Amino acid sequence: MIVADTNVWARAFLNDDVPQARTARKALAAARSRGGIFVPLIVMAELAWVLRSKWDRESVLVSLANLLQTRGVTVETPALVQQALEASRAGKGGFADQLIAQVGFANGAGEVITFDEKFSRSTKVRRLK
Numbered sequence: 001m002i003v004a005d006t007n008v009w010a011r012a013f014l015n016d017d018v019p020q021a022r023t024a025r026k027a028l029a030a031a032r033s034r035g036g037i038f039v040p041l042i043v044m045a046e047l048a049w050v051l052r053s054k055w056d057r058e059s060v061l062v063s064l065a066n067l068l069q070t071r072g073v074t075v076e077t078p079a080l081v082q083q084a085l086e087a088s089r090a091g092k093g094g095f096a097d098q099l100i101a102q103v104g105f106a107n108g109a110g111e112v113i114t115f116d117e118k119f120s121r122s123t124k125v126r127r128l129k
Contacts, residue, residue: 001036006046032072039075045096061085093119
């Protein structure tokens with residue numbers, strides 16, 4: 001199993017540098033068939049930010065959700081990623097914010113504090129003023 005850096009995934013998804021995108025897709029396909037690819041939570045969060053700079057929110061969420069279902073791809077703590085996707089789809093803040101919350105709650109945190117108004121609509125998230 002290998003880990004692919006966020007920039008490899010970003011090139012494969014965005015195709016913004018055609019030669020690198022081709023190389024990234026080829027490397028990811030090869031890795032998927034030879035032991036698989038592990039995707040850490042930090043890569044999921046970074047990838048959401050990078051994709052969001054070019055795509056609409058729903059396209060980003062669909063792409064991240066698809067990674068959870070891709071053969072040969074293992075996402076760290078997929079249940080937390082799924083919870084973050086669902087909360088983000090419900091309009092309770094961005095994916096990365098929701099992932100931060102879910103990781104915190106899974107590790108014993110009882111509350112998240114933020115300045116983000118939209119994110120603060122989530123359960124156990126308090127907005128600082």
